[in-house]
Amino acid sequence: MPTVLLIRHGLTAKTGPVLTGWTPGVPLDERGTAQAGAVAARLAGLPLDAVVSSPLDRCLQTARAVLEDRDTPGGLEVDERFGEVRYGDWTGRELKELAEEPLWKVVQAHPSAVTFPGDGGESLAAAQLRAVRAVRDWNERLGDEAVYAVCSHGDIIKAIVADALGLHLDQFQRIQVDPASLTVVRYTELRPFLVRLNDGGTDLSGLVPVNQGDSDAPVGGGA
Template sequence: MATVILVRHGRSTANVSGTLAGRMPDVHLDEVGTEQAARVGDRIAGVPLAGLVTSPLERCRETAQAIGRAHPARPRARTDRGLLECDYGDWQGRPLKELTKEKLWKSVQGQPSRVGFPGGETLPEMQARTVAAVRRRDAELEAEHGPDAVWVAVSHGDPLKSVLADALGMHLDLFQRLHVDPGSVSVVHYAATHPYVLAMNSHEGDLSWLAPKRPRGRRRAPREAEVGGGAGPQAPSARS
């Protein structure tokens, strides 16, 4: 199937203030976040994109717009509610320093699979929603553009960590071991057998190695794990 570039939105005003923004409206990128979004756009500019999809919240849409502006094809971002931030319910809008004192905080850290936010959704519900949205969109773009299709999904920290945990075959209780920074890039290829995580929490580097290099019309062999690790993609200077 296709390959998805998972982008966490750039740093937001809520990130700086230590507020759990959740789905609050009018949370925008700050100056650093705007620079991070522009840098992500530059990194992706050399990759032919089959799609650009984003959470509808402002900080993600602003990040997606920066990616679209930097790309030669000027792709328009489409919103998908499946990529929304977790519904933190009564926790939304509260300072993190207060939330760390809540009894539920320990479970959030150690047993996420048993956590339901008061007035919100459970973490398993968040993971099921986000993974379903990514896999559904991936299958649609593969059907439309072929198995070499590469696309971008812009979302939030916890949803993206849950997608990566699913791709890695990790239990949700372990997903807090993953880290996804603002403005970071992770890459997952969904093959017929299982997903392959190609990059995670990446901050620097040209991503044009994701561009397909096989002759037009030639079918790609099914991706399988290479014993010994394989040769990897060509270095940028070695490409034709």
């Protein structure tokens, strides 16, 4: 039953005030570099079958930190399907400015209906579909007992989590994914299990695969 560790990239100088999107050449800043190192340290004792990244610089840097001093088959794998939502004309604009746009309220309340304006603008539904397909493809490629990491972006991780929980995409804005946080989903034959969400610092030793064959949820929560 494969387990995917979804890592959001560390902070950049633009994270927060600006919708960076697919803007090229936006590296981690000093804070983000430290965050990437901290994530790598947390994962150091956990065997990983693969480390996969969005092709954008901020994710590649975070993923490379995780791979440093680690013998992972295949090295760093890049999958464009884990790349950021293509925000079209919104890319590079300040969030406080975008909040005045009529589309902003739709993004908040009815994201499944949103297609971002302009050349190359993507719908949030299409972004979710490609990301979920990517996870399923990697699950099949790596096998039932795999534990692997994917470094991606906030909205993409939220969309994957919404799918894992069986939530309509319109509910995905209720999910929070902070920079350099860890979210873990374990996929079984019957259903996915959300194991961690927006985890910023707890022990990860419990993620080592042990007796994962049962697709049933423990009644009462289990031990």
